[in-house]
Amino acid sequence: MCITLAVAENPKTGRHRPMFRSLLCAPIPRDGLPIPTFRVIHHSGSLVPPSKLILRGSLFLTEAAVALLVPRYLLLTGPPPVRSSYLKMADDSSSLGLERAPPATGIVTEKSPFPILFLIPAATFLLWCLYEELYSPLRKYPGPFFGRWTRLWYMYWNWTGNSQLQLERLHNKYGPIVRITPYIIDVDIPEIIQTVFSTKGNWLKTPWYHGSSALVNNQIVLNLFSQTNPKQHAKERKPIAKFYSPSATAALEPHIDSVIKKLCQDLERRFINVPDDKREFDLGQWILFYTWDVTGAVTFSKPFGYLDKGFDFDGVLHAADKAQDYFVVIGAMPFLDRVFDKNPVYRVGPPGFNTSTGISIQRLQDRYTGADKEYHNPDIPDFLDRFIAAKNDDPENVSDPQIISWLMVNMIAGSDTTAITIRSALYFSLSNPKVWSRLNDEIRSKRFQERGMVPPAYKEVRAIPYVDAVVREALRVLPGVSMSMERYVPAGGFTLPNGDYLPGGTIIGVSPYITNRNQSVFGVGADAFRPERWLRDEVGGETEESFQSRLTLMNKADLSFGGGSRSCIGKNLGLFQSYKVLATLITLYDIELSEKADWKVICSWFPRQEGLRVRMRRRS
Structure with missing residues (x-):
């Protein structure tokens, strides 16, 4: 028929x-x-x-x-x-x-x-x-079979917490260009990083980032991170960018010092000046308490209290983790965010940040009324002082809701990424006796304790070459963002170094976890933690000119803090905290990795490490 x-x-x-x-x-x-x-x-x-x-x-x-x-x-x-x-x-x-x-x-x-x-x-x-599939410009690129037809494959791997390892396996199998969804290719091509993440901002963020926005009075409110409009992003960032400069961050050093001292006091009280059977503990958890309390101190002149209480007493840390987990899963299909989390009828998204929002609103009111005089010293300014000054300078464009948005970015975005860097520097160094020995020798040779400089000044610690190399290597091996960062190819298209043409609107993803392991940039053995790669190889006869050329190549490929106009605004603050606390702990204590240490990395938007179990004792 x-x-x-x-x-x-x-x-x-x-x-x-x-x-x-x-x-x-x-x-x-x-x-x-x-x-x-x-x-x-x-x-x-x-x-x-x-x-x-x-x-x-x-x-x-x-x-x-x-x-x-x-x-x-x-x-x-x-x-x-x-x-x-x-x-x-x-x-x-x-x-x-x-x-x-x-x-x-x-x-x-x-x-x-x-x-x-x-x-x-x-x-x-x-x-x-x-x-x-038949007419896709990405049809020629290899990748997983299901990834050619649906984003569900990508969503699943993001949900597992092992997406960075899966992406690494795909690149090892298929090469520098992998098609991970019907519309996205992930690339491991260091030569294009400066173009994709340029200061021009013409490679726009995709809706992937909208999942980190908030629903306020049935209106979706974007922040510095989730804002995909480059002009609006520049407008929101410009009034406060100067507050995060190296010199402005140095003015916050007294706040950081007070929290480092508090960390040492609590570690000694709980885990050092105690019987031997109680000395083993998860240092990684206390590093997270430290970074969150630093955020409270530099933002409001008052730590949140995690070090004092010793646990996530208000649930904010748990909410932050769950929000990151939601963000990476829902980002694979961004329209679902409006269905689950941004609908005005019934919200089934991640835990909200009502506690953090409430803290921000209350601290702003206290600053206006002078109710925070007990802990706020105007001679040592904090971010809230600076944000209010920005409002006074430009009241037409800066409002109290805008200040709240800036405060929330400080609270949510800065603490976890800094903790990741410190944990990685400690764990990878402790796991390599040669690295740990050299790191201890170089820090202790500065005699900070004998000179009465504990915590040490940031500028002195940063000047120690091997400390700088360890921190940079920690950022390289496990960057604060290990997921693929998506950008739209601008109108007019783009030609890859191999001659392939990508039409405008194509989505390119670049994962710092992958590009940071590119052997053409970071050398053979790029998977290994080797701080020496950031130093001149004098024994091997490397000239200063060759070293500077190699260093420039690595710097251009470094996406540990993002790149271009969308680079992390709090980079300097994170580095201040990392260098200072690392030098302080090594100056004051002998630290050894526990035999029960079970290092584990869960790849959310920010990778979460678990299992940094150690034993510490005070240096004589």
């Missing part, structure tokens, strides 16, 4: 539009199910050539699939009258090359029409995926 579909021609475009009703009017014999094939005729009776049947953007293929794949008895409860103006039935076996199926028994031919509600969308989706 052949089903002949009538079509009408658009006189302007010359394309043929199928008459969908013709599919629903084909009477099917009661004695069995035919195996239908298609041929298409013009409404005038002439045969339409196959070349005219590929109608991009039309529903022709979908309708054809319904006729071919969906038995007639699923469409109608009974045979309707034949509409000869739409359909002709032909029992022409010579033209079909097919035989009628043998009679079937026991088949119910009168079925409910409701399955069509599922079958048509399913067929439409499958055929759309097929069309997208």
Whole structure:
């Protein structure tokens, strides 16, 4: 049996539009199910050539699939009258090359029409995926099979917490360009990093980042991180960028020193000046308490109290982790964020930051009314002082809600990434006796304790070459963001170094975790933690000129703090905390890794390390 579909021609475009009703009017014999094939005729009776049947953007293929794949008895409860103006039935076996199926028994031919509600969308989706794959400019690039058809594969790996390892395996298997979803390629090409992450800002962020925004009074409010409009981002960042400069960060050093002293006091009280069987503990957890309390001190002149209480007493740290987990999963299909978290009816997203928001609002009110005089010293300014000054300087563009937004970015974005760097520097150094020995020797040779400089001044610690190398290597091996950072190719397209052309609108992803292991930049053994790669190899005869050339190459490929106009605004603050606390701990204590240490990395937007279990004792 052949089903002949009538079509009408658009006189302007010359394309043929199928008459969908013709599919629903084909009477099917009661004695069995035919195996239908298609041929298409013009409404005038002439045969339409196959070349005219590929109608991009039309529903022709979908309708054809319904006729071919969906038995007639699923469409109608009974045979309707034949509409000869739409359909002709032909029992022409010579033209079909097919035989009628043998009679079937026991088949119910009168079925409910409701399955069509599922079958048509399913067929439409499958055929759309097929069309997208056939005509995709990314079709040539290798990648996982399911990644070619759906983002669900990508969402799944983000959910597992091992996405950075999976991405590394894919690049090892397929090379520098991997297609990870139907519309995204992940690239490991250091030469294009300065272009993709440039200060021009013409490579726009994708909707991936919108998941970190907030819903306030049924309005989606973007922050410095989730804002994808470069002009709006520049407008929001410009008033406060100067507050994060190296000199401005140095003015906050007294706040950082007070928290470092508090950390040492609590570690000694809880884990050092105690019986031997109670000395083993998770130093990584206390590093997180330290970075969050530093954030409270530099932002409000008052730590949040995690060191004092010794646990996540208000649930903010847990909420931050869950928010990151939600962000990376929902980012694979950004439209789901509006469905789950940003809908005005019922929210099923991650835990909210009501506690952090409440703290920000209360501290702002206290500053206005002078209720924080007990702990706030105007001679040692904090970020809240600076944000209020920005409002006073430009009241038309800076409001109290804008100040709250800036405070929230400080609270949520800065603490975790700094803790990641410190934990990595400690764990990887402790795991390598040679590195740990040299790091201890170089720090203790400065005699900070004997000189009464504990915590040591940042500028002195930063001047120790090997300390700088250890921190930079920790950032390289496990950057604060290990996920693929997505950008749109700008209008006009882009040509890759290999000559491949990518049209505008293509999504390119670049993962710092992957590019930081590129051997053409970081040398053979880029997977290993080796701080010496940031130093001149004098023993090997490397000249200063060669070293500077190599260092420049590594710096250009370094995405540990992002790049270009969207680089991390709190970079200097994070480095201050990292260098100072690392030097302080090594100056005052002997630290050894516990045999029970079970280092584990969960890759969320910020990778979370677990298992930095140590034993510490005070140096004599």
